[in-house]
Amino acid sequence: xxxxxxxAVLAGVSFKTVSRVINRSPHVKEDVRQRVLRAADALExxxxxxxxxxxxxxxxxxxxLSDDIATTPFAGQxxxxxxxxxxxxxxxxxxxxxxxxAAVEQAAVEMAIERGVEGIIFATMYHxxxxxxxxxxxxxxxxxxxxxxxxxxRSVVPDEVSGGYSATKLLLEKGHRRxxxxxxxxxxxxxEGRFRGYRDALREYRLTIDPELVRLGxxxxxxxxxxxxxxxxxxxxxxxxxxxxxxxxxxxYDALKEQGLKIPGDMSVIGFDNQELLAAHSRPRxxxxxxxxxxxxxxxxxxxxxxxxxSDESPxxxxxxxxxxxxxxxxxxxxxxxxxxxxxxxIR
Amino acid sequence: xxxxxxxAVLAGVSFKTVSRVINRSPHVKEDVRQRVLRAADALExxxxxxxxxxxxxxxxxxxxLSDDIATTPFAGQxxxxxxxxxxxxxxxxxxxxxxxxAAVEQAAVEMAIERGVEGIIFATMYHxxxxxxxxxxxxxxxxxxxxxxxxxxRSVVPDEVSGGYSATKLLLEKGHRRxxxxxxxxxxxxxEGRFRGYRDALREYRLTIDPELVRLGxxxxxxxxxxxxxxxxxxxxxxxxxxxxxxxxxxxYDALKEQGLKIPGDMSVIGFDNQELLAAHSRPRxxxxxxxxxxxxxxxxxxxxxxxxxSDESPxxxxxxxxxxxxxxxxxxxxxxxxxxxxxxxIR
DNA sequence: CTGTTAGCGCATTCAT
DNA sequence: ATGAATGCGCTAACAG
Numbered sequence: 001x002x003x004x005x006x007x008a009v010l011a012g013v014s015f016k017t018v019s020r021v022i023n024r025s026p027h028v029k030e031d032v033r034q035r036v037l038r039a040a041d042a043l044e045x046x047x048x049x050x051x052x053x054x055x056x057x058x059x060x061x062x063x064x065l066s067d068d069i070a071t072t073p074f075a076g077q078x079x080x081x082x083x084x085x086x087x088x089x090x091x092x093x094x095x096x097x098x099x100x101x102a103a104v105e106q107a108a109v110e111m112a113i114e115r116g117v118e119g120i121i122f123a124t125m126y127h128x129x130x131x132x133x134x135x136x137x138x139x140x141x142x143x144x145x146x147x148x149x150x151x152x153x154r155s156v157v158p159d160e161v162s163g164g165y166s167a168t169k170l171l172l173e174k175g176h177r178r179x180x181x182x183x184x185x186x187x188x189x190x191x192e193g194r195f196r197g198y199r200d201a202l203r204e205y206r207l208t209i210d211p212e213l214v215r216l217g218x219x220x221x222x223x224x225x226x227x228x229x230x231x232x233x234x235x236x237x238x239x240x241x242x243x244x245x246x247x248x249x250x251x252x253y254d255a256l257k258e259q260g261l262k263i264p265g266d267m268s269v270i271g272f273d274n275q276e277l278l279a280a281h282s283r284p285r286x287x288x289x290x291x292x293x294x295x296x297x298x299x300x301x302x303x304x305x306x307x308x309x310x311s312d313e314s315p316x317x318x319x320x321x322x323x324x325x326x327x328x329x330x331x332x333x334x335x336x337x338x339x340x341x342x343x344x345x346x347i348r
Numbered sequence: 349x350x351x352x353x354x355x356a357v358l359a360g361v362s363f364k365t366v367s368r369v370i371n372r373s374p375h376v377k378e379d380v381r382q383r384v385l386r387a388a389d390a391l392e393x394x395x396x397x398x399x400x401x402x403x404x405x406x407x408x409x410x411x412x413l414s415d416d417i418a419t420t421p422f423a424g425q426x427x428x429x430x431x432x433x434x435x436x437x438x439x440x441x442x443x444x445x446x447x448x449x450a451a452v453e454q455a456a457v458e459m460a461i462e463r464g465v466e467g468i469i470f471a472t473m474y475h476x477x478x479x480x481x482x483x484x485x486x487x488x489x490x491x492x493x494x495x496x497x498x499x500x501x502r503s504v505v506p507d508e509v510s511g512g513y514s515a516t517k518l519l520l521e522k523g524h525r526r527x528x529x530x531x532x533x534x535x536x537x538x539x540e541g542r543f544r545g546y547r548d549a550l551r552e553y554r555l556t557i558d559p560e561l562v563r564l565g566x567x568x569x570x571x572x573x574x575x576x577x578x579x580x581x582x583x584x585x586x587x588x589x590x591x592x593x594x595x596x597x598x599x600x601y602d603a604l605k606e607q608g609l610k611i612p613g614d615m616s617v618i619g620f621d622n623q624e625l626l627a628a629h630s631r632p633r634x635x636x637x638x639x640x641x642x643x644x645x646x647x648x649x650x651x652x653x654x655x656x657x658x659s660d661e662s663p664x665x666x667x668x669x670x671x672x673x674x675x676x677x678x679x680x681x682x683x684x685x686x687x688x689x690x691x692x693x694x695i696r
Numbered sequence: 697c698t699g700t701t702a703g704c705g706c707a708t709t710c711a712t
Numbered sequence: 713a714t715g716a717a718t719g720c721g722c723t724a725a726c727a728g
Contacts, residue, residue, distance in 0.1 A: 003705055014715045019707060027713055049462040050398035050407070051705035054720045059398070061442075061463075069428060073421035073625065080417060083445045087452075092459060094409075095443045097431045104435075111440060114397040221629040247629065254631050257605060277421065277625055281569040281595065283602050351721055362699045367723060375697055399721035402704040 002043045011039035022047055053116060062086060062304060063112030063120045063139075064093045067100040072125040073275060074293050078144055081297025082121055089305050091118075102133070109133045119304040122146070123297075127157055127190045140307055142300040143318075145293070151315030154303060156296045160190050163289040163323030164197020164242075167270045170287070170325060171240045172205050175333040176268060180213040180238040182227040182248050191216075194244050194272060213238055224251025232259055239334040240268035246278045249286055249330075264332035274326050285328035292321045350391045359387035370395055401464060410434060410652060411460030411468045411487075412441045415448040420473040421623060422641050426492055429645025430469055437653050439466075450481070457481045467652040470494070471645075475505055475538045488655055490648040491666075493641070499663030502651060504644045508538050511637040511671030512545020512590070515618045518635070518673060519588045520553050523681040524616060528561040528586040530575040530596050539564075542592050542620060561586055572599025580607055587682040588616035594626040597634055597678075612680035622674050633676035640669045 004022070008015035013032060020028050021036040028036075039045075053059045064082060069075035083093055094117060096108035112120060119140035124130060130146045132153060143155030171179050181198050184191040195214075202209060212234055217223035224243055228251065231237060243249035249271035253263060261267050263284055271279055271288035279286040299321065303309065352370070356363035361380060368376050369384040376384075387393075401407045412430060417423035431441055442465060444456035460468060461483065468484050471492035478494040480501060491503030519527050529546050532539040543562075550557055560582055565571035572591055576599065579585060591597035597619035601611060609615050611632055619627055622638035647669065651657065 001705090005705085015705095016707085016715060017713090020714085023707080029713065032713085046458065046462050048402075048464065048705050050401050050464060051720090052707075053398050054396075054402070054705080054722095055707045057720085064443075069424040072424070075424055076417040076420070079443070080445050083443065090459075092463070093443055094440055095412075095427070095431065096440075097428050110394065114394050115440070116396065116398055221631070225631065247625070250629075275625070277595070277623070281598075283569070283573065349721090353721085363721095364699060364723085365697090368698085371723080377697065380697085396721050399704090400723075402706095402721080403723045405704085 001048075002045050003048070004045070006043055007036065007039045007045050010043060011036045057116075059116035059118055060091045061094050061115065061117050062091060062301065063096065063109070063115075063117040064123065065096045065098055065105060065108050065112075065120065066123045066125065067098055068125050069097050073277065074273075074291070075123070075125055077293035078123050078297040081294035081299075082123075082144075082301050083297070085298035085301035089301070091301075091305070093121075102131070106133045106135065109135045113138065121297075121300045121304065123300075126188070127160065128188070140304050142303050144296050144300045147318045151317070154316050155318040156299045156303075157189075157318045157320055158291045158296070158323050159320035160193025160323070161197045161200070162320075163272060163291075164194035165201045166197070166323070166325045167194075167242050167272065167289050168198045168201035169204075170327075170331060171242065171268060171270060172201060172207075174240075174268065174331060176238075176240040177205075177207065178210070178213070178236065178238045179240045179242060180215065180231050181242045181244070182215045182217070182224055182231075182252065183244040184219045184223070184248075185216055191244055198242060219245045220247050221251035221254070224248035224253075225255045226251070228252040228255035229259075232256075232261075238267075240270070240331070243269065243271045246271035246273045246275045246286060246288055249288070250278055250282065253282060253286075264330050265335055268331040268334070270331055272323075279326070279328065282330075284330050287328045287331045288326050289323045290326050291323055295321050349396075350393050351396070352393070354391055355384065355388045355393050358391060359384045405464075407464040407466055408439045409442050409463065409465050410439060410649065411444065411457070411463075411465040412471070413444045413446055413453060413456050413460075413468065414471045414473065415446055416473050417445050421625065422621075422639070423471070423473055425641035426471050426645040429642035429647075430471075430492075430649050431645070433646035433649035437649070439649075439653070441469075450479070454481045454483065457483045461486065469645075469648045469652065471648075474536070475508065475541075476536070488652050488658075490651050492644050492648045495666045499665070502664050503666040504647045504651075505537075505666045505668055506639045506644070506671050507668035508541025508671070509545045509548070510668075511620060511639075512542035513549045514545070514671070514673045515542075515590050515620065515637050516546045516549035517552075518675075518679060519590065519616060519618060520549060522588075522616065522679060524586075524588040525553075525555065526558070526561070526584065526586045527588045527590060528563065528579050529590045529592070530563045530565070530572055530579075530600065531592040532567045532571070532596075533564055539592055546590060567593045568595050569599035569602070572596035572601075573603045574599070576600040576603035577607075580604075580609075586615075588618070588679070591617065591619050594619035594621045594623045594634060594636055597636070598626055598630065601630060601634075612678050613683050616679040616682070618679055620671075627674070627676065630678075632678050635676045635679045636674050637671045638674050639671055643669050 004018040005015045008018045018036050021033050098104040120136050123144035124146040128146050129149045147155040186192045215227035249269050271286045274288045274290035279288045352363045352366040356366045366384050369381050446452040467488035472494040476494050477497045495503040534540045563575035619634045619636035622636045627634040627636045
């Protein structure tokens with residue numbers, strides 16, 4: 001291990017001068033500075049960050065706790081967003097995967113604090129309410145893709161409502177009037193918000209919601225398949241389906257194709273999530289709504305590095321980041337206007 | 349910030365005694381120990397890890413560099429495996445996402461070293477050769493899902509060959525004899541290894557490879573679709589397809605269904621990767637080969653915490669971890685034996 | 697069993 | 713503009 005003292009000896013100055021050079025103090029003569037720099041280079045000197053931390057009380061590290069990064073493809077984007085934002089500020093991320101286990105979460109927070117992290121980012125893999133380990137409150141804290149029920153913690157979430165609104169609005173603008181929504185159980189903030197967006201858009205067009213057209217179930221392909229099948233048995237089938245997830249949309253694809261319907265010719269489909277693996281590689285490519293995971297990650301870091309913004313407002317409202325529309329090939333104007341009328345063709 | 353000195357004052361002992369208690373030294377009287385513990389508890393004392401690190405020279409942190417964790421659903425599993433293994437040893441992971449950029453990689457290694465990491469894990473998101481940033485060699489180093497071309501670094505990779513072998517063998521055991529393989533370009537170690545497994549299994553059954561049945565392309569759904577279509581135009585179509593990725597298999601599904609073929613009734617399909625999102629939720633569920641990402645992650649940490657195993661062997665052979673078969677519903681014995689003969693039904 | 701002294705690598709006084 | 717002393721919180725040696 002080579003220290004500033006070694007560099008000082010080689011450069012023929014006191015070790016304090018080396019310290020000044022390292023910390024870019026302006027009070028060092030240029031030639032001395034060069035000499036020190038060359039010595040440091042020759043010795044492959046690296047500052048010892050922990051020693052520095054002891055003096056400055058700044059560890060330049062954030063703790064990043066997530067409940068489950070393995071089973072979901074989303075997590076990585078949050079981490080990457082946070083990571084890149086941190087890197088720009090010369091900060092690092094200490095990551096913890098808690099598996100949603102409260103005891104592990106508590107232990108993780110303690111380990112993070114022992115390491116002197118300057119703040120904690122707590123991220124979940126789907127939008128939900130969380131119970132934050134109490135020790136975490138001792139530090140600057142930001143929640144990502146989740147919120148505390150009592151609104152006592154700063155948090156950033158996707159704007160589900162405007163996402164649902166954009167999706168439905170697109171369908172409306174294309175000329176669809178009979179639009180189904182396959183949603184998950186409304187106990188999820190995501191499902192609830194996306195539905196409100198759907199409702200708002202329909203209202204704007206002075207359309208009433210047909211309860212037959214709103215299907216509730218789970219988030220997965222199977223749910224999409226089943227609900228689409230049910231939709232196709234209706235007397236008057238819709239011309240477009242807004243699916244609350246890309247997975248649901250994939251199930252809808254299967255059902256539609258199986259019944260010989262063309263997408264988007266016979267039925268337009270729009271998803272939600274913009275899961276690369278599904279949406280960007282399906283036949284046809286799925287038009288969908290993107291969730292700003294990356295942006296939420298970087299927002300969290302920005303917010304943590306900028307405590308100046310902190311105020312005493314209470315309760316703290318979660319910040320909702322926009323969910324942009326990703327236009328691909330599964331939405332088109334309704335082909336046969338007859339289909340929208342009461343003498344529509346029955347399937348099967 | 350409360351230190352051991354504060355605790356010492358409250359407990360009425362010297363601060364060194366507190367240090368002993370914290371470090372579980374056996375040379376402390378029980379009642380004193382209790383007193384110290386209670387004082388520490390009352391003060392919510394937390395050891396300052398970096399201060400400790402300065403004395404012990406042990407940071408209890410590993411650096412985890414990965415090229416791209418956002419765009420792939422696999423990464424998380426490696427991190428989680430590494431993370432959990434580290435946690436068990438009271439170690440933490442400092443994660444870096446380099447985007448595959450060499451300059452960033454270099455910077456990340458330097459930052460990790462400055463933080464005194466005790467070792468570096470370098471993971472890639474698909475099996476390939478890598479150029480390791482040279483400073484990384486200064487520390488214990490393990491490569492995950494990649495290897496250095498000159499075999500100078502310890503590494504762990506999936507056993508692609510045995511994976512390809514298991515997949516093909518399953519098909520063979522079910523009675524298939526005309527088995528196609530849709531593979532990616534053989535410049536990828538994964539593609540090359542999986543093909544060798546395919547070849548080995550066929551050889552074992554004294555079957556020769558029909559070049560018509562081996563299709564090369566990319567890893568994606570579109571590739572699977574195209575190649576399957578080509579396969580279906582053959583005079584003698586196969587009864588089963590081994591796809592080098594689940595994504596390819598999904599494309600094959602689309603093509604097969606579009607042509608009115610039932611899976612697995614008319615055609616058995618087996619994938620590779622075991623991507624939850626695809627394989628576990630397709631219709632029918634996809635039988636596939638799992639890649640031991642989680643295991644590779646924990647293996648890396650185990651290896652790093654156990655330098656005793658280090659020897660001077662050179663070159664170092666990458667350790668290949670097994671790829672288990674995940675049986676689901678897309679493989680069956682061939683229904684119509686006639687299909688395997690030369691007067692097979694032509695599609696279209 | 698317990699306390700004292702020293703020093704890890706660095707930065708912050710305060711000198712010069 | 714540069715240097716000497718001091719201490720961040722902790723543990724390793726050595727005393728007692």
